[in-house]
Amino acid sequence: MASILIVDDDAQLRQSFDKLLMTEGHSIRVAASGEAGLEEVKAESPDLVIMDVRLPGMNGLETFAAMRGMDPHLPVIIMTAYGTTETAIEATKLGAFDYILKPFEIPAVLKLIGEALKAGRFTRSRVEVDARPESASSDALIGRSQVMQEVYKAIGRVAPTDATVMIRGESGTGKELVSRAVYQHSLRAEQPFLVINCVAIPETLLESELFGYEKGAFTGASSRRVGKIEQAHRGTILLDEIGDMPVSIQAKILRLLQEKKIERLGSGHPVPVDVRIIAATNRDLEAAVADGRFREDLYYRLKVVTLHLPPLRERVEDIPLLTDYFLARFARDMDSENPGLTTDGLARLTSHSWPGNVRELSNALKNALIFSRGAPLNRDDVDRALESRESALRRAAPPTIKGDPLQNWVHQAMNAQGNDNLFDTLMDEIGTRIIAEALTRTGGNRTQAAKLLGISRPTLIARIEKYGLKVGTSVSHNGSSD
Ligand SMILES: Nc1ncnc2c1ncn2[C@@H]1O[C@H](COP(=O)(O)OP(=O)(O)OP(=O)(O)O)[C@@H](O)[C@H]1O
Ligand SMILES: [Mg+2]
Structure with a gap:
């Protein structure tokens, strides 16, 4: 609110x-x-x-x-x-x-x-770097592991420079949070910070959104529009999911980095702009370069200052700290008591592989808290919170009985117990399969996948997010749901 x-x-x-x-x-x-x-x-x-x-x-x-x-x-x-x-x-x-x-x-x-x-x-709202879980009142970067200490040091080193920064890491590892921390500790902290999510904006609009246009630049351009980059003049801009940026726009970003100039669409006149770029991606950029989906020159330009965020499974020692932080935070938000965690509950958390990283952990704990009755969360509570729709359905699938496999699958799912959201769960599962298949066929290319399915790119992307699909060479659930 x-x-x-x-x-x-x-x-x-x-x-x-x-x-x-x-x-x-x-x-x-x-x-x-x-x-x-x-x-x-x-x-x-x-x-x-x-x-x-x-x-x-x-x-x-x-x-x-x-x-x-x-x-x-x-x-x-x-x-x-x-x-x-x-x-x-x-x-x-x-x-x-x-x-x-x-x-x-x-x-x-x-x-x-x-x-x-x-x-x-x-x-x-400030991001506290290396906060103590109990003291963190706002957003905070939590974690004492060696790998996170390296991240904090790197933030401290790069923030006050004007260098372009690239933040890499799997989905849910905190790229957006870190980009905010970099901005807030930079010399431009008092200037604007704009975020452009390169996937959320349809390809055709992304260019005018970023660069703006002159009146008459195309049908429908009834007046001049200042693009986000110009708007962020003297400030900072986060190009989120840059690995998904269309190649034609990549060329213009490269020019911005090299010449500090942009051109509004339909103008032909370069305008100088002073913006600091932070780029984030969870994609395999090296593979994208090899496939010609990402410009090599831009790649090298961005690579100079890179922050790598470790996946959660490589810093399990931070799980207790993160858990304390999220439980305290959500309990406060929900106006309820923090029930804490039993030893076996914590053991269950540390043994999970966390494909969706910190976001998955945060969602699981929120879930557990909603259903908790005040007693410390134990192994079963954690299990229940982690059990996503996929595992519930995996019990029902695969359809091996003779006859119509789809009908059998539905039949079994209905016999399986403990799902009060059956219809949505089944529809989502089918949707997940369809989107996953389309992405596999197109090598993860969302534009082509959308075309194949006859839906718009934003619709496709919304589905990918909804189903928590990870887009890469292979497609699997990442368990995220926010
Ligand atoms: N070190 C951390 N300490 C506390 N919270 C964290 C940390 N890392 C991530 N989070 C939380 O996890 C969630 C996901 O983080 P964020 O959105 O920054 O990830 P991301 O890397 O940008 O993910 P995606 O690739 O899916 O966009 C957010 O709610 C964020 O506040
Ligand atoms: Mg992000």
Whole structure:
């Protein structure tokens, strides 16, 4: 839940925002003028401001600048109507998170709000490096193992330089968390930090999202748009899942790294930008280079400063510490007592292989806590929490009886006990098989896999995430569910 301030003189619009965002679980404050908006921010800084550019009295740009003065990390989304887009563009260049054109579509607005809140969290809530589990109040990097000590040292070394940093590690090892730590300990900590997830954005949009475009650059480009890279001027940008970035865009990123210039689509004029790049990936980049899916020159450029995050199975000695931290944290969030863990419960945790790494551990503990009755979590509780839909179904499969194998499988699954979510579980299992097969056939190429299945790339990616599939040369579950 976030606190959001709406600044607009249109009472009807304030009301509809109020309704929309309340149902999303946010707490809303409203202000009818720039001055009133500033008072609200002064009284208590919200997590996000959504503001019209055209306001009575103090105008949107002035208000925006004053808000920035009070809280430099406050994300602001500007609302604009035709005719005032230039002002909105001006505001984004000055550091507004983004702007939306009135009248707007609700899904698009909600998506933008989600992104802005995430950006705010990235820049504002600090990541404590090498925190003690009991003292960690916010996000923290937990772990005392030798391999994690090396990671902390590397963060300390690279953060205050302006070097491009690449963060590598399996899914769920903490790449995003580490990127935040690098940013927060950098000389650019007071400047913007933007995250671009190269997989979550459809290929066709990624380029304009990153580089922006000029009016008329393509059908539908009705006004100029400043790209994320330009918006992050003087700041930092995380290119998340860079291993999945289309080759054509990789060339432009290389140019940015070499010449510190970008070109908006349809412009032909390079503009200088000063951004620090952090790139993260869980992909096998060396294989991608060998296959021609990743540019070799970009690879070498990024490789210079690399942080390798170890998988959890290579630092099992950190599991007790991580467990303490997550249990305390989730118990606090759920307003319940921390039940602690029995010795055999902990033994079960340390013997698991954790393909989904810290994220899988955190999900399992959250699960265990939800079903705990206050007694310390023992081996069975941990087992139950770890038992994902796949193991439940593996008991029912494989279909070996004569006849329709699919029907047999369904039949057996229904006979197996202890699943109150049977329909979804079965559908997910089928979906998992379909997507996994498509990815195997296309060597993990999501664009081709989406095409093969006749679904859009974002839909495919959403499924991959939902099913916790790991994309690589071989496909297997990674057990993550968040
Ligand atoms: N060392 C750590 N200490 C505490 N929490 C951690 C640590 N590493 C990861 N986490 C937590 O585990 C979860 C996954 O981390 P994160 O999103 O940074 O992983 P990732 O490497 O970016 O994964 P993916 O490749 O799937 O995007 C987050 O909730 C994060 O806070
Ligand atoms: Mg990540």
